[in-house]
Amino acid sequence: MNTSREKTANLGLLNITPIFSDPIMPSSPIRRFFFPALTKRFFLRLLLLSLACYIIFGHILIPLRIQGMSMEPTYQDGSYALCWRLQFLLSPPKRFDVVTVRFSGRRVMLLKRVVALVGETVEFRNGLLYVNGNPVEEPYVHYRSDWQLPQRTVAPGHIYVVGDNRGTPMARHQFGEVNMNRIVGGVLP
Amino acid sequence: MNNKTVVLILAIVLMVGGAIFFLPSDEKKIRNNLDSLGEYCSTVKDEPLLDALQKVTFAAKLCTDPCKVHIESSQIDHEFGQKEITDRLLMLKKRLSNTTFSFEDTFVDIPGDNRAEVTTTLRLNGESVNGRFTDAYEIQISVEKQDGDWLFSSFTVVEFMKK
Numbered sequence: 001m002n003t004s005r006e007k008t009a010n011l012g013l014l015n016i017t018p019i020f021s022d023p024i025m026p027s028s029p030i031r032r033f034f035f036p037a038l039t040k041r042f043f044l045r046l047l048l049l050s051l052a053c054y055i056i057f058g059h060i061l062i063p064l065r066i067q068g069m070s071m072e073p074t075y076q077d078g079s080y081a082l083c084w085r086l087q088f089l090l091s092p093p094k095r096f097d098v099v100t101v102r103f104s105g106r107r108v109m110l111l112k113r114v115v116a117l118v119g120e121t122v123e124f125r126n127g128l129l130y131v132n133g134n135p136v137e138e139p140y141v142h143y144r145s146d147w148q149l150p151q152r153t154v155a156p157g158h159i160y161v162v163g164d165n166r167g168t169p170m171a172r173h174q175f176g177e178v179n180m181n182r183i184v185g186g187v188l189p
Numbered sequence: 190m191n192n193k194t195v196v197l198i199l200a201i202v203l204m205v206g207g208a209i210f211f212l213p214s215d216e217k218k219i220r221n222n223l224d225s226l227g228e229y230c231s232t233v234k235d236e237p238l239l240d241a242l243q244k245v246t247f248a249a250k251l252c253t254d255p256c257k258v259h260i261e262s263s264q265i266d267h268e269f270g271q272k273e274i275t276d277r278l279l280m281l282k283k284r285l286s287n288t289t290f291s292f293e294d295t296f297v298d299i300p301g302d303n304r305a306e307v308t309t310t311l312r313l314n315g316e317s318v319n320g321r322f323t324d325a326y327e328i329q330i331s332v333e334k335q336d337g338d339w340l341f342s343s344f345t346v347v348e349f350m351k352k
Contacts, residue, residue, distance in 0.1 A: 067314070067323040103327040104295070104308045104309055104347075105310065107293045107294045108294060110350075174350055175350065175352065176351045177350065177352075178350050
């Protein structure tokens with residue numbers, strides 16, 4: 001039988017033949033993958049896969065599209081990330097962790113960095129962050145402006161979060177002490 | 190159970206399901222009003238003044254007269270009449286050209302026959318004099334039923350992040 005594969009080989013050309021028009025492989029694994037037989041088993045697998053996707057990407061590893069510049073340059077406007085909800089299941093957020101903070105639900109969230117924990121004091125002097133009265137080195141901050149914020153103590157059950165982009169005026173930047181129950185998870189990558 | 194019974198049961202289930210899905214419930218009416226409010230407040234670039242005026246009038250009609258607005262950080266705690274709402278919204282539209290107002294993560298609680306509480310996230314995407322911006326606020330809205338219409342009676346911005 002003279003198949004298309006043999007024809008291309010005889011011509012001495014590169015053996016690139018269209019997979020789906022090849023009569024020699026009507027039930028090849030690739031073809032079966034793209035055009036599966038509609039059996040009961042197929043529908044069961046489809047149902048389980050859909051359920052797994054819904055649970056994973058709807059509740060555990062939530063895809064995020066970043067809008068805004070409050071976390072630049074770490075997270076650029078228009079980039080993508082994932083919210084890993086199990087990150088703080090066993091241990092609370094640590095300093096410098098990037099967390100997602102929810103509003104009324106999980107469709108719109110803020111991306112912020114933890115800079116101070118419960119009982120610590122936090123303040124800004126000339127744009128520099130001070131925790132417990134000591135200056136904090138923040139290598140992730142590239143844009144800085146003259147932020148001034150008097151000292152305050154983080155209340156129990158709260159953490160203090162700020163965006164990495166300190167180039168915007170303080171009044172236009174959403175940051176501050178937030179209740180732990182507002183923290184949805186960590187951010188990957 | 191013969192085929193006729195199965196078909197009858199299926200038809201009843203479909204009718205009940207369809208009625209539940211398509212008939213407007215109080216919650217659906219409130220959600221629709223919220224979507225309309227977002228649409229009326231949104232602006233397009235170089236929006237004609239007449240269009241803008243018509244939209245803000247429609248937006249004001251979705252609110253009670255007066256309607257209370259409370260924004261603690263801006264020290265706003267004031268009751269606005271319909272005319273004042275129209276004027277303020279028109280000013281806002283002028284300042285924010287090409288801006289989309291949308292409400293996400295909306296939860297509606299209807300504890301009484303004529304009263305409801307809505308918790309939602311207002312999302313703004315657009316342009317101001319300082320360039321492109323994106324912003325979000327959690328808002329609690331009180332809704333009242335007046336003459337069969339659900340109207341927004343108060344807006345409170347929830348400030349969960351304290352500087």
